[in-house]
Amino acid sequence: MELNGKIGDLKNKDINTDIEEQNKAQNAIPQEKEEFVEVKTREINSNFYIYLTSIICFSWSVFQLYIAYFPMNTTMSRSIHLSFAIALVFLLYPVKFHKKAQTSVPIYDILLCVVGVIAALYPFVEFYSLAQRPGDYTKFDVLISSAAVLILFEAGRRVIGPALGIIAAIFLCYDYFGQYMPDIIAHQGASLNKLAGHMYLTTEGVFGVPLGVSVSFIYLFVLFGSLLERAGAGQYFINLAFALLGRFRGGPAKASVIASGLTGMVSGSSTANVVTVGTFTIPLMKKAGLTSTKAGAIEVAAGVNGQLMPPIMGAAAFIIAEFLGMSYTNVMIAAVIPAFVCYASLFFIVHLESCKLGLKGMKQDKSVSKLKIFFSGLHYLIPILVMLYTLLIAKESPISAAFNAINVLFLIIIFQEPIKKMAMGEKVNKNDFIIGFADIFWAMVTAARNMTTIAIATGLAGIIVGSISLTGIGQVLSEVVEIIAGNNILLILFLTAVMSLILGMGLPTTANYIVVSSLVAPVILFLAYKNGFLIPAIAVHLFVFYFGILADDTPPVGIAAYAAAGIAKANPVTVGVQGFFYDLRTTVLPFAFVFNNKLLLIESINPAAPNDAKGIVWITNPLEMLLIFSTALIGMFAFSSALQGFFVTRVQIWERVLLLAVVPLVLVPNMCVKYIAAIPNEYTSYAIGVGIYGLVFAYQWMKNKSEKKSS
Template sequence: MLKELENQPSDADLDKAQRIVDEAEGGTRNVESGISRWVIPVIAASWSIFQLAISSFILLESTLVRAIHLAFAICLVFLSHPLFKKPKKNRFLNYFAKTDRFTAVDYILAGAATLLALYIAIDYAGISLRQGIPLDRDIIFGFILVLMLLEAARRSLGPALPIVAIIFILYSFLGPYMPSVLAFKGVSVQRFIGQITLSTEGIYGVPLDVSATIVFLFVLFGAMLDKAGAGKYFVDLAFSLMGQYKGGPAKAAVLASGLTGMVSGSSIANTVTTGTFTIPLMKSVGYPAYKAAAVEVACSTNGQLMPPIMGAAAFIIAEYCNLEYVEVIRAAFIPAVVSYIALMYITHLEASKLGLKGVPKSDLPPFWKTFFAGIHFLIPLIFLIIELVVYRHSPALAAFRAILALAALIYIQNIYRAHKKNESIKKAVKHASWQIMTSLVAGGKNMMGIGVAVASAGIIVGVVTLGLGGIITEVIEVLSGGNFLLILVITAIASLILGMGLPTTANYIVMASLTAPVILTLGAKNGIVIPLIAAHLFVFFFGILADDTPPVGLAAFAASAIAKSDPIKTGIQGFTYDIRTAILPFMFIFNTELLLIGVDSVFYGIWIFISALIAMFAFAGLTQNYFFTKNKWFEGVLLGFSALTLLRPSLVGGWIGLSAAPKPMIMMMGIFLVALVYMYQRLRVRRSAA
């Protein structure tokens, strides 16, 4: 009992973890008294209602929708985040760090930023007529909008994105003075402002459009599911199913985070939602604190890979690649699911190394009772998947209809519970209405960071389209010496470094504009034809991995607060668990069958899935230095070679002189090697025991 109490996080630990989530997603200001406490909730709920309206009965021109979307986002950021996050000793500076009330400056900045974001909508007809020849007023307003947008990004996301954007802005003007390789003809102020703030090639570009028309609805859907109680249901279901097995709490954490990640699209929120339950239980069965936190970080981070939501960036991938969203899901399915199952296998290996057991079945909730108690939470998810996959409706329409179904379900759920307990139906209806209202508020607050992030990333995209794309390709080609594998490594490292300070969505947008075209261009120069979706998923995967990359990974800090562990050590351990995810992009760039590209047979698709899963098990055994027992050096080599054989059969076939052999035959050799290592280690353990 004493040990269990020691493993439980204190209220202060939970508050610290929740504060990390609130600051990352909902802002640091918390006004609890007076009429001012309703300002942010009213604006956030109004934003959600507006987004639902344009998805159903209001028709607006695309640019107007983008402008209004940004206006809501930037207004909420200036109200939710003070100028300084921490109190200042200086009385004057401390005025700008108030977190318990709004100041006059907050209202002025929020109002000014809102009007500037709406300027393209207010003078839409005039701006359309003078494209390329902006007025002085256009330039002044555009310049101030860029400054305010970067400040909003700094407040809500930290300094990384504004710094990168400022570097690109300066480069666009100072290009003529750069060294020969980096030299750029430069742009005029008129052209820069026209491109960035008065067209749909900069701030109001494709990413902001996707955020306004699709991403918001899925974030709102996830918020409604969470408010309805689906998050706790997924955790209970995972524990009832997996808790009794070896290292069961860790396996349950992986399953719970995968289920929650399907709808949340946020690694930090996922970490706190499931980690509050999973981390103490992992510690109670013997996991060291930093490993318990690292497991939660790894599975919560990978939650953004799980269909049907896959984080906000997945919708932008569909737009950039001009694909239906269901095609993005299809391409990402095998890497995402295989990576997740492999993480569960890693928790099994860790439990085996530590000699851990599961939770006694008597201490776990009964599976079938738990399953049926919340089965109604699966209805909106199934409804959403059917809308997307079977009827092939647009993501926006599918999400809108799923939200309506979920809203009806919330009322039915509350009325049924009240009837069962002989309580007031009227109170149940009021409670359901309150749940929906708080969901609308949560949806708006969760989206403000994404809205500002995609608009700020649009500045970088706009600068690149001014003519920097070719220079970036040339610079990377020089750095890599034309070696395509080195090009991929440079891209991966750049994504990880940028991702330390950027949210996944912004990281993806920046890297997709800078490096995805480079991968395609230089791949073609090396005789490698790469599908567009493969290049974009490569960038997407490494952007997600950055969420647990030390020293900035916020998911690691949130998990370490719950586990009472060192955040840097937690982040490093979490990243070692995620190495298996890091090798997959390098594999599917060269073996696009892993993305089901060109795979039309269901049976062959299943074969690809099974072989990729065995490869991930082998690679996990290599990285953990443990398969059935601790590896000998040659066993690790065999596991690594077998993983490569299963993921890159053509490459290995060429090495061993079987380039003309069918791929399945070469892959069978890899499976045989895995089985050989497994059987040899079992025999070794038996001999040792004898």
């Protein structure tokens, strides 16, 4: 970008235009005329409004960096965090969709903004007074708490829709009217005074663990991703993927998978992943010969799986660590094999589709050096390596890792333009440094805007978590589910998966995970233990996480499918159905790692305390890790071939049956040993599975060779 354009960005860039474009992409539905596309954010052509919202966003990012280096009392920091989010909601998001730009912010939104900020800051301002009279709440305390919760409901409705608010409201009604409930779920009921105090003036409700994780971890990683994207890393990943894979069969689609995986490592958002990468890859996939539906679906599947990729893994991964009392590093270790197996199998599916359709690679300019493209953005890997070093080698907290990586990114953004000029022998001036500071400013603004949804969602989700701790509904639910499932652990896992998919249609991944894991995870662990299965808590929480992510491409509401369909100019429902079909392989892995913990690199757990994170023994033998990864890959490849009806060539029914038989033999060999007497140990199970896979491949290869000769 030219210098004048960058300086113009610094002076005149309209943050609301950015917001509008982002939301159009996220909510895009193919339309015949663009004027019928409704946008969700407020568009006002006023310099004062632009500067005000941008300064609030920038101040929020500065505050988060400050508390990362100078820690603050948790209640105080959560209070300020929520106040920023509420202020931005009522300034940026209108009460309803508008087809035309508004001329000003309505007075009622200004009033809601002011009252909301005051209510959100109340625990901060009155922190010491509330600490001196715990539980002895005044009428004014109850009034402020009630007003704050109502405003939070409205804020949630504006940014994430009504679903989470409705669920939270149901839980509040259950808390208050407990004595009128059916006997099996009845309780004595909570007074308004107790309910308001518990939900808003303690760290059990709104200001509980979910919002705390948003303050501590999520914001810094979202800021890191925003800075990395603004620096140019996103485009670098896309260019690199196309340079390496574009010339191969179905190259654009394969490049889309790799680019989405690389982008997903730092974005942590399926929809953002689809919009960022899909804008470039979907048109190229269509040019290569894929239909609009399949091009959109491949990008959806690749984008959705981006939330599985370490080191960021979406916001919910940080909450998993917090809920389980585990280090985030251990969560990453547990997630690494399933994540890479997922992406490798999607890459394989794309290859199978390309073979079925007879696609060819793209013609590439031979004058463009792949090595040059690789080295052109090598500096973008430095902050990622710094983050991984801080987490894995230095064994510091995720906060330190993100903070260190952000500082490195600041330096890269400021100096990359001057260094490029110096390398080209051009003169460097002060405006080149202003470019970097401008990019940092707008990246921090974008991060705050993206965090608004997460902060509000985690605040609302805290009400549900607080309700469970207040009433003990979790224990009641475990009894109800136990009756329904009849001690069948597979049935309870299936019901949990369905619940995650249904709730995920109306909730963000983070909120979906919090709701389902809070309600169902303890039940699964209890039933598993009762039926003789020692399942670590991390396996169950990742199970819920996986199915929550899959909801992003599940019709009829999968938002990632809508985003991809808008770019591909296809029907969002058919794109979602096709994307979910590609992602069926992702539904197999959670069931597998629940019963075969080695897929999570867990050797064993303490039978006396199966839910204690400290009781986990991790696999450290590199050869065993390689065996687990390679056999899991074969299992997922076999499942993908059976699903697609294609291997080396089209498969027959008996070949499909054999390929499906490979899946349990290599993914859950421990269960095969337990239930099949002819298999003495896990290594035998691996060998049989790999042997069957090899025989089918050899037969297919010879059949394909024979068909080519005869033709």
